Amino acid sequence: MKSNRRKFIKRSAIGAFAGMTGLTADARGRKERDPDQQEEALDRILAEPVLRLDELKDPVWMETIELLRNGDNFICRVRSKEGAEGLSVSNNMQMKHLYPIFVNRIQPFFIGKDARNWESLLDEVYVYQSNYKLQNLAFWVPLATLEFAILDLLGKLTGKSMGALLGDTIYHPEIAVYQANNYRGKSAEESIDLIEKHVRETEARALKFKVGGRMSHNRDYPPGRTEALIPLVRERFGPEMVIYADSNGSYTPEEAIRIGKIMEAYAYDFYEEPVPFDWYEETLEVTKAVRIPVAGGEQEPSMHGFRWLIKEDALDIVQPDIFYFGGMVRSMKVAKMAAFKGKPCTPHISGSGLGYLYMMHFVSAVANAGPYHEFKGFNQEIPLYSPTSSLSSEGGKVTVPTGPGLGVTLDPDFVANHQVVAG
Template identity: 60%
Template sequence: MALNRRQLFHGALGAGALSALHGRASAQFLNAPRHGLLGTLQDRYEKLDTILGQPVFKRELFKDPVIIESIELLHYKNSWICRVRSKDGHEGISVSNADQMQIFYPVLVKRMAPFFIGKDARDLEDLLEAVTVYASNYKAQSLAIWVPLATIEFAILDMFGKMSNRSIGLLISDKIYNPKINVYQANGERDNSAEEVIEHLQRDLALSHAKAIKFKLGGRMSHVEYPAGRSEKLIPLVRKTFGDEMVISADANGSYTAKQAIPIGKLMQEHKYAFYEEPVPFDWYEETRQVADALEIPIAGGEQEPSMHNFRWLVANGALSITQQDMFYFGGMVRCVRVARMANAFGKQTIPHISATGLGYVYMMHFVSAIPNSGPYHEFKEFNDTLPYKCATSSLRSDSSGVVTVPTGPGLGVDIDPAYIAKHEVVKV
């Protein structure tokens, strides 16, 4: 019998277990009971505060100081690469979110990189906190500081991974929980017919071989949908088309008020959907909880959330069953692991949002590999084919079973062609 959202999740789902769960949508997205959360709200906050105080980065692996000598942002066409070098000759590389970095590059170059120069990179967690105060960066909280900060952090972790011959996952976790990841196929279209969405999902599934799908509802931060009634038609039609064994979810991107969102959620429940993503605008916290209280389907959210403290509220108050922090949008691996740990403390899952450009998909894989409470499926995005690279340990593609292998090489585990990097110029502002 499928478990509902008020049944307690007692253990993490391993990679082998995931493969056996394709046909049980509700049971795969287990979460702590909304109305049976143990202890008082203050007890729950204290538990989460203890978790937030625990280290993430495995500093103990590095006995000697690693002093940062330079942080450079390199640019070529639509590519933004961050290069970190230490005084003793170590180097790390990251590829940023191009869509965001073309706007926020001055923040990295002028407001963040200078702070790290001369610092011991082993103090990464303290530095991530302190740089938000430096030059009053906290006043630009959200994408303006988190995307540049994540870009720097990824390069530092790549450097440490190469120094220790460890993957990024083993720098933020004691073990690899998910060496392979089951993917879901997403469709991001909105202003087209239900029939077109289904046709395009069928086309893309032929490539990804995914056993789960997700599509868009509503009008994206707007209560006006086109064509009118599209969502109400799509929800039953997708289930009818793909059958009972397909795991199906849908994302409203904050399209509804709570009053509008609840009937949509009940229709999803009727057709055994796995989760309901962002039914109301992301910063409508009380309304998110209101929708969660009214429904059995797990509520997912957090891709736009910039605040650790707000995630703390969402978890402690049971507003989310699934946290969806984005590696770039939330400021990097360390911050995202802290949210995953908070979720795990109350039996909730983490299914991170993926930034589409650069190496976002690969950073997501390393993050998922390192957490015990990852969801059973994660979004499939093809790797950036405009980036010349080599990966000795993974094709970075979904195989015939809808599974992607996480790279196991040092650092990111992906080597970018040095000749391509050489085409970039150092950004100066």
């Protein structure tokens, strides 16, 4: 079961990419055998435009860009010169610390620009006021917040969903979810009961739980929890449950390999961030040493970093976080590079705001999407309405909203209770 699952993941991604590009198996094989051709192909992918905006013949001048705040909730509102409007809800856990970067380093650059040129503007704002010095969550979360509002605006103007703006085909109108759990600090016995409770609530057919101690240099939290919990999860849920484990960079390579071998014995389906996220060579070392697929990329801020991880096969599964990595456009380029190498994309998503909705729209357009996607629960504090989706997990699947932009309507009174954030 272990090796078959890994081979299936890789085969399914290759097949999806073949359908998306028309490449034959022989052509793919030649490219994969020749390092120079691989690099050329990856660079072509990075140069290709993502957004599909052929319907928009006239400029979409961004007349106003506002960041609105109510407590720790942040909304971005973009209005065009012609009066069209797009809204987004930020990653509020991060934005409450980062909003000055949005107001002072991002907002001024984009006012008066044509929203149709978003992809080229991404390169320009990176250099504006030396913003590249801020590369990481500090810059990418505020930028993603703006991008999602712009995609909502462009979607309303074109009549397309966010996903349809990213590609010609909607591959996944429904998203099968995995239930993410985090009970570090509790014993294995306490953890397994809580994991089961949340999995049953969503009827998810896949789950992910935490191992190790989070960037802890091999310390477990509490001691002995990981080695007790790995078999418990498999025994509790049985052979059909898809199980992922996330160490959040807890281990040195030697310990990561040892823990990975335990997971192999219980037929786990992927192993996330076995070593610290910026240990590229060590990630590759672990990936080569274990049979379980290795996933990562949640913390990766650099497109060139992802290019290396993908080209060198340091990761079996790529996990850009569409907030942490600066939006759907950048993340789609990562997904396409991964597809070229026969790897699935299973994006990470943070738990606050409307991240789960943005993730679903992104995944809907990813040909090589993994079979299950992260779910941490619906945000019941943000009132909204969707005529095309219950926005609930039914049989472990969530329907992606259709309709223009985000496909949901935020309660106007809720938006009106927010105040404009000044510079």
